[in-house]
Amino acid sequence: MSVLRAAAACIFLAALGVRAQDQQPGKLAPYYPTPAVIVDKMLQFGELKSGEKMFDLGSGDGRIVIAAARKYKADATGVELDDSLARQSSERIRSMGLQAVARIIHGDLLQQDYSSADLITVYLLPVGNDKVTPLLEKQLKKGARVVAHDFQFSAWKPEKMMDIDDGEGRSHRLYLYRR
Numbered sequence: 001m002s003v004l005r006a007a008a009a010c011i012f013l014a015a016l017g018v019r020a021q022d023q024q025p026g027k028l029a030p031y032y033p034t035p036a037v038i039v040d041k042m043l044q045f046g047e048l049k050s051g052e053k054m055f056d057l058g059s060g061d062g063r064i065v066i067a068a069a070r071k072y073k074a075d076a077t078g079v080e081l082d083d084s085l086a087r088q089s090s091e092r093i094r095s096m097g098l099q100a101v102a103r104i105i106h107g108d109l110l111q112q113d114y115s116s117a118d119l120i121t122v123y124l125l126p127v128g129n130d131k132v133t134p135l136l137e138k139q140l141k142k143g144a145r146v147v148a149h150d151f152q153f154s155a156w157k158p159e160k161m162m163d164i165d166d167g168e169g170r171s172h173r174l175y176l177y178r179r
């Protein structure tokens with residue numbers, strides 16, 4: 001890891017730590033949105049194709065779900081625990097007229113069915129990735145891809161990794177896994 005990347009990861013983890021104080025039980029990461037330029041790279045890196053089913057686990061304001069449905073013409077589902085983020089992102093999907101191809105499940109990402117997924121995206125803390133690993137191992141079909149942002153899945157070997165600068169001085173690492 002470069003010195004710059006290590007410093008960026010420390011700042012990010014410190015920010016997450018501060019915000020973690022007001023976390024609700026079951027939260028596997030606080031809200032920390034992926035920059036738009038990285039959202040697009042995650043979907044490209046995950047080889048998302050038109051008509052495929054994708055899920056963003058912990059979907060925040062819905063930006064990945066919306067980009068997947070709008071730009072990549074995928075069938076996109078976000079899962080979000082936070083009431084306000086789930087409501088806002090569902091409202092945004094409605095206002096963009098994307099309800100047929102995008103939706104937000106307001107609930108716990110550990111309690112969902114991902115067996116239809118072609119692509120999963122995650123931006124969770126390492127402990128979150130560890131917690132969802134057994135569920136994904138049990139449910140994901142052969143060939144399904146998982147793209148993890150910044151934090152890897154400790155039990156899996158990535159097929160590819162990519163470092164991207166967000167144009168604002170921070171480097172982001174993406175990991176691609178294939179079942």
Ligand SMILES: C[S@@+](CC[C@H](N)C(=O)[O-])C[C@H]1O[C@@H](n2cnc3c(N)ncnc32)[C@H](O)[C@@H]1O
Nearest residue numbers: 027028029031032033034058060081108109123
């Ligand atoms: C770092 S943010 C990422 C948001 C979005 N995926 C993005 O990349 O912009 C993590 C999100 O996961 C949500 N989250 C954390 N634990 C969750 C859980 N158990 N079930 C559903 N959502 C969860 C948080 O509320 C937060 O919005």
